[in-house]
Amino acid sequence: MSLRAKLKRMEVHMKQEETPIVERNEANRSASKSWASLETVAHTFDEQVCYIREVRHSLDAQYGFKTFRAYRDGLYQWDSQSFSHPLSRRSVPINKLIFFDTETTGLSAGAGTQMFLLGFACFEEEEIVVRQYLLPSPDAESALYHYFLKDVGQLEHLVSFNGKAFDWPRLKTRHAYLRDTVPHLPQFGHFDLLHSARRMWKNELPSCKLSVIEEEKLGIERNVDTPSHLVPLLYFDFVREQDPGLIASVFEHHEQDVLSLIALYAQLTEKVINWEEQTSLNERLQLAKWHQRNGELEVATTMLTSGINAPQEQSSQKGEAYFYRGYAYKKKQLYEQAVADFKKALKDETLRFKSANELALIYEHYLKDFTKAFTYANQALSFATIEKERLQALKRINRLKQK
Numbered sequence: 001m002s003l004r005a006k007l008k009r010m011e012v013h014m015k016q017e018e019t020p021i022v023e024r025n026e027a028n029r030s031a032s033k034s035w036a037s038l039e040t041v042a043h044t045f046d047e048q049v050c051y052i053r054e055v056r057h058s059l060d061a062q063y064g065f066k067t068f069r070a071y072r073d074g075l076y077q078w079d080s081q082s083f084s085h086p087l088s089r090r091s092v093p094i095n096k097l098i099f100f101d102t103e104t105t106g107l108s109a110g111a112g113t114q115m116f117l118l119g120f121a122c123f124e125e126e127e128i129v130v131r132q133y134l135l136p137s138p139d140a141e142s143a144l145y146h147y148f149l150k151d152v153g154q155l156e157h158l159v160s161f162n163g164k165a166f167d168w169p170r171l172k173t174r175h176a177y178l179r180d181t182v183p184h185l186p187q188f189g190h191f192d193l194l195h196s197a198r199r200m201w202k203n204e205l206p207s208c209k210l211s212v213i214e215e216e217k218l219g220i221e222r223n224v225d226t227p228s229h230l231v232p233l234l235y236f237d238f239v240r241e242q243d244p245g246l247i248a249s250v251f252e253h254h255e256q257d258v259l260s261l262i263a264l265y266a267q268l269t270e271k272v273i274n275w276e277e278q279t280s281l282n283e284r285l286q287l288a289k290w291h292q293r294n295g296e297l298e299v300a301t302t303m304l305t306s307g308i309n310a311p312q313e314q315s316s317q318k319g320e321a322y323f324y325r326g327y328a329y330k331k332k333q334l335y336e337q338a339v340a341d342f343k344k345a346l347k348d349e350t351l352r353f354k355s356a357n358e359l360a361l362i363y364e365h366y367l368k369d370f371t372k373a374f375t376y377a378n379q380a381l382s383f384a385t386i387e388k389e390r391l392q393a394l395k396r397i398n399r400l401k402q403k
Helices: 003-017 021-037 068-080 138-152 163-178 193-201 210-218 228-241 248-273 281-293 297-308 315-331 335-345 349-365 370-383 387-402
Strands: 040-045 048-058 097-104 115-124 127-134 157-160 189-192
Touching (some): 021 040, 040 138, 048 138, 048 248, 068 248, 097 228, 097 248, 115 248, 127 138, 127 248, 138 163, 157 163, 157 193, 189 193, 193 210, 193 248, 193 281, 210 248, 228 248, 248 281, 281 315, 297 315, 315 335, 315 349, 335 349, 349 370
Parallel strands (some): 097 157, 157 189
Antiparallel strands (some): 040 048, 048 127, 097 115
């Protein structure tokens, strides 16, 4: 590089240094006021900065259809339930729940995706407390994880929305790189509400995105909100400009995400526990199948019987109720009742193959009536719509011929 070019470069730096100290202090004071207006404070760890925002809401504040107090009281219902369920917090104190969510620079699992906002809501006496931890630059991860893990160490159980597959694995990966400089990662329990919501409403809602569930099931409207796809762009602008105003809407978007987890967990709890008053037949069917999967056959049978006896519901849904009640009866070794239900489920076109196959199985293995088993195996073959079903029916027919 020529001497003239070097002098030119030095001249640029000298002009930058000539910025009056008063102007720089004024800019810093302005930024401080902006952070203060966001209820956010800078914390330093190992010469790195993490911005921490804390917001408190009264339990009597309305959010969606109910107040936070009503949501909390609904969650207390788990304490009096005798059945087991994947959503039960019976052994977890209310104030040990972490309603957890993150914001990232992308959705991929690659090295280029970074978690820049960690946060959670929790119950504290008469308030809901929301704490958010912002990464101001990519080189400040130690401070981010130090303060986040320091605060969540007293809590026990995560409540997230797709956190098992997305948020928590990424956090664990980043922690592995930093584990020598930050607190250890606690062993949390985990309720992932995305899977529960899909079980309940995948056949009812156009999508099981949190924003759709908020509007359709929780009475929550985001009138002014930053769309999720714009959140990374705003963060990139913030990193470049370090202007707190650029990140304000991201804080608000994330805050609403964690508050909605409280409402969603309480709503799902109501559906599970107070199902007689709180569920449609479709929801009842999904809950009954969920209970069957968990081995709670008595609860599942009771739910399905109530759905079958409800006169106003559609016959197609009743066909599904008959089928799954028959399956529960079979598991309980009540084979005659199971046969009666599977015969009624045969009228449902979508269940014809499954019902005929179950009838053939019961008659062959449990009632030892090979003639009827052969009849229903042939029916199953006639109802088969894919090659796998056809081969399954043929295998049973050939075996029954030998018998």
